[in-house]
Amino acid sequence: MIWKSVVGKLWATILLLVGFVLFVLTMFLLQFFQRYHVNEIEDDLKRTAAKVSFIMEEHENLELALEITGELVDQATRVIVFLEEGDQFYLPNDRNVHLPVDVFTEDNLLPRILATGESVELEISPPGEVNTDEYSHVKVVGTPFIKPDGENGVAFIYQSLEVVRDTANQTTKLILLAAGIAFVLTTIFAFFLSTRITAPLLKMREAAFEVAREKFDTKVPILTNDEIGELATAFNQMGKQLKYNMSALRQEKEQLSSILSSMADGVITLNRDGTILMTNPPAERFLQYWYYDKSNTQIIDGLPAKVYDLFQSAVLTEQEQTGEISLQMRTWTVIVSPLYNQSSVRGAVAVVRDMTEERKMDKIRKDFIANVSHELRTPISMLQGYSEAIVDDIASSDEEKKEIAKVIYDESLRMGRLVNDLLDLASIEAGHITVYHETLELYHYLDRVLKKFSGIAKEKEIVLELKGIEKDDTFAFDEDKIEQVLTNLIDNAIRHTPGGGKVQVQGKVMDKGLLLEVMDTGSGILEEDLPFVFERFYKGDKSRTRGRSGTGLGLSIAKNIIDAHEGHISVQSKVGQGTTFSIFIPRKSRENDK
Incomplete structure (x- = not known):
C-alpha cells in the first residue's frame, strides 16, 4: 500500500534520484582515482628515468652512477641498465626480483631505443612463465643515455601496477562505503521529509472523507504557515462554506419537495x-x-x-x-x-x-341546462296553449273548460314537482342537508309508507308486500328523508310494473346496519342504462314525457340522501324480469346520533 501513497512515491522519488546521483558520482570517482594513481606512477617513472639518464651521462664512474641511482629509486621501482657492449646492471642487485631480460629485448625494443635515441613508455604483460601476481601488469619507461666516454646505453625503469590496483581497490571500498552511508542517511532523511510533508496531507485526506460523510464540522489542524498550512486553511473555509451551501440547498429542496407534493x-x-x-x-x-x-x-x-x-x-x-x-x-x-x-x-x-372532473362537471352543467330547458318547455308550452284556448273562447262548453283547466292544473303540478326537486337537489349537493337520526319501529314505519300507494296499486291490480321485518325491529335514521327515498323508489316501481304484477319491500336488520330492498316485476332497465340511473334527469323510458312520468331527479336525490347517511344504494335489473334497488344504511352509535 505504501507505493499507492504520496509518502511512498515521494520517498521512492528521492531515493531513486539520490541513488542515481551517488551511482554516477561513484563511477566518476572510481575512474578518477584509478587514472590518478596510474598517472602518478607514469610521472614518477618519467622523472626517475630522466634523473637516471642524467646521472649516467654526468658520471664517468659507472659504479658511482649506479650507486647514486640505487639511492634515488624507491623500493617498488626496478631499474635495469643496458650498455651498448652488452653489459647489464640491476637495481636492486638481486636479479631474482627483476623481470627477465628477454622482456625488454623482444620486438627489437632495446635496439630501437639505441637506434632512435628516443624514450619509450609502455605497459606490458609478461609471458605466462614470468607472469606472476607481482608482475602481471607492468608500467615501463625506457630512456637512452650516452656515457662520458661515448658509449651508448638504455635505462629501463619499471614498476608493477598491482600496487595501483590495490590502491584502487582500497579507494573503491572507501567510496562505496561512503556512498552506502550517504544512501542510508538519504533514506532516513527522505522518509523524515516525506512524513513531514505528507502528515498534514494525510490529515486532510481523513478530513475529506469525513466531509464526504456529510460531517461538515470537521477541521484540519493548521500546523505550519507554509503552502500546506494555507491549503489547510482553505480546506476549513471550504468545509464551512460547503456546510452552509448544503444546508441552504437542503432547505430549498425540502421546500420544493413540499410544494410539489402539495x-x-x-x-x-x-x-x-x-x-x-x-x-x-x-x-x-x-x-x-x-x-x-x-x-x-x-x-x-x-x-x-x-x-x-x-x-x-x-x-x-x-x-x-x-x-x-x-x-x-x-x-x-x-x-x-x-x-x-x-x-x-x-x-x-x-x-x-x-381535467376529468372539470370536463364531467361541464358536461353535467350543459346536460342540466338542456334537460331543465326541455322539462320546462313542455309544460310551459301546454300552459300557454290551453290558456290561449280559454282566452280565445275556443272551449265552448263547461266540460271542455274543466278539461282544459285540469290539464293546466296537472302541468302546473308537474312544474312544481320539477322546481321542488331541483331545489332539493341543489340544497343537497351544496351540502345544506342535515340528517337527524331517530330510532323508529321499522314495521309500522314501512307499513305506513306502503299504505300511501295502496290506492294506486289497487287500480293497477298490483300486489304490495312487506317482508323480512319483525314487529319489534327498530333502527335509527332520518324519518322524513328515508321516506322520501322509499316513496320515490316505490312510485317508480308501481309506474313501471304492469297490472297483475308485484312490488315488494324487503328489509333485514343486521349488526352493521339496515338493508332495504324495493323489488318489482316490471319491465326492467336496459343494461346500457344501468350505470346512469342515479344521474340527473335519467328516465328509463325515454318515450314518456307527460302525466305521472318522473322528472328524472328522484333517483339522484335518493342517492344523495343515502350518501348523507354514509350508506350506499345500488340497482340490479333485467329487461322483462324486473328491478331491485338495494339500500344499506350503516348503524350509528348512540353518542353519534343526531
Missing part, C-alpha cells in the same frame, strides 16, 4: 434525452394509470406518446407546448415548458392537470 397538478422534470428526473405524487399516479392500462401501447421512454411528442416539440422549438390527452373516459391537460442551462436547453418540465 400540488394538485402533476409535475414531471425531464432530461434533454427524455429521461424522467423527478415526479411528484400526482404525476406518478398519472404515469401509473398509463403503465397499468394493458390495452394502452402508446408509451415512449416511459411517457405517453402525446406527452413525448409535446416534449420533443418544446425542446426543438424552445417554446411552451400545450396538449390534451384522454384514456378510458379520463382527460388530462399537459403543458410542457423548456428548461435552460445558461443559453442551451437542458430539458423540460411537464405540468399535468387532471
Whole structure:
C-alpha cells in the first residue's frame, strides 16, 4: 500500500534520484582515482628515468652512477641498465626480483631505443612463465643515455601496477562505503521529509472523507504557515462554506419537495434525452394509470406518446407546448415548458392537470341546462296553449273548460314537482342537508309508507308486500328523508310494473346496519342504462314525457340522501324480469346520533 501513497512515491522519488546521483558520482570517482594513481606512477617513472639518464651521462664512474641511482629509486621501482657492449646492471642487485631480460629485448625494443635515441613508455604483460601476481601488469619507461666516454646505453625503469590496483581497490571500498552511508542517511532523511510533508496531507485526506460523510464540522489542524498550512486553511473555509451551501440547498429542496407534493397538478422534470428526473405524487399516479392500462401501447421512454411528442416539440422549438390527452373516459391537460442551462436547453418540465372532473362537471352543467330547458318547455308550452284556448273562447262548453283547466292544473303540478326537486337537489349537493337520526319501529314505519300507494296499486291490480321485518325491529335514521327515498323508489316501481304484477319491500336488520330492498316485476332497465340511473334527469323510458312520468331527479336525490347517511344504494335489473334497488344504511352509535 505504501507505493499507492504520496509518502511512498515521494520517498521512492528521492531515493531513486539520490541513488542515481551517488551511482554516477561513484563511477566518476572510481575512474578518477584509478587514472590518478596510474598517472602518478607514469610521472614518477618519467622523472626517475630522466634523473637516471642524467646521472649516467654526468658520471664517468659507472659504479658511482649506479650507486647514486640505487639511492634515488624507491623500493617498488626496478631499474635495469643496458650498455651498448652488452653489459647489464640491476637495481636492486638481486636479479631474482627483476623481470627477465628477454622482456625488454623482444620486438627489437632495446635496439630501437639505441637506434632512435628516443624514450619509450609502455605497459606490458609478461609471458605466462614470468607472469606472476607481482608482475602481471607492468608500467615501463625506457630512456637512452650516452656515457662520458661515448658509449651508448638504455635505462629501463619499471614498476608493477598491482600496487595501483590495490590502491584502487582500497579507494573503491572507501567510496562505496561512503556512498552506502550517504544512501542510508538519504533514506532516513527522505522518509523524515516525506512524513513531514505528507502528515498534514494525510490529515486532510481523513478530513475529506469525513466531509464526504456529510460531517461538515470537521477541521484540519493548521500546523505550519507554509503552502500546506494555507491549503489547510482553505480546506476549513471550504468545509464551512460547503456546510452552509448544503444546508441552504437542503432547505430549498425540502421546500420544493413540499410544494410539489402539495400540488394538485402533476409535475414531471425531464432530461434533454427524455429521461424522467423527478415526479411528484400526482404525476406518478398519472404515469401509473398509463403503465397499468394493458390495452394502452402508446408509451415512449416511459411517457405517453402525446406527452413525448409535446416534449420533443418544446425542446426543438424552445417554446411552451400545450396538449390534451384522454384514456378510458379520463382527460388530462399537459403543458410542457423548456428548461435552460445558461443559453442551451437542458430539458423540460411537464405540468399535468387532471381535467376529468372539470370536463364531467361541464358536461353535467350543459346536460342540466338542456334537460331543465326541455322539462320546462313542455309544460310551459301546454300552459300557454290551453290558456290561449280559454282566452280565445275556443272551449265552448263547461266540460271542455274543466278539461282544459285540469290539464293546466296537472302541468302546473308537474312544474312544481320539477322546481321542488331541483331545489332539493341543489340544497343537497351544496351540502345544506342535515340528517337527524331517530330510532323508529321499522314495521309500522314501512307499513305506513306502503299504505300511501295502496290506492294506486289497487287500480293497477298490483300486489304490495312487506317482508323480512319483525314487529319489534327498530333502527335509527332520518324519518322524513328515508321516506322520501322509499316513496320515490316505490312510485317508480308501481309506474313501471304492469297490472297483475308485484312490488315488494324487503328489509333485514343486521349488526352493521339496515338493508332495504324495493323489488318489482316490471319491465326492467336496459343494461346500457344501468350505470346512469342515479344521474340527473335519467328516465328509463325515454318515450314518456307527460302525466305521472318522473322528472328524472328522484333517483339522484335518493342517492344523495343515502350518501348523507354514509350508506350506499345500488340497482340490479333485467329487461322483462324486473328491478331491485338495494339500500344499506350503516348503524350509528348512540353518542353519534343526531
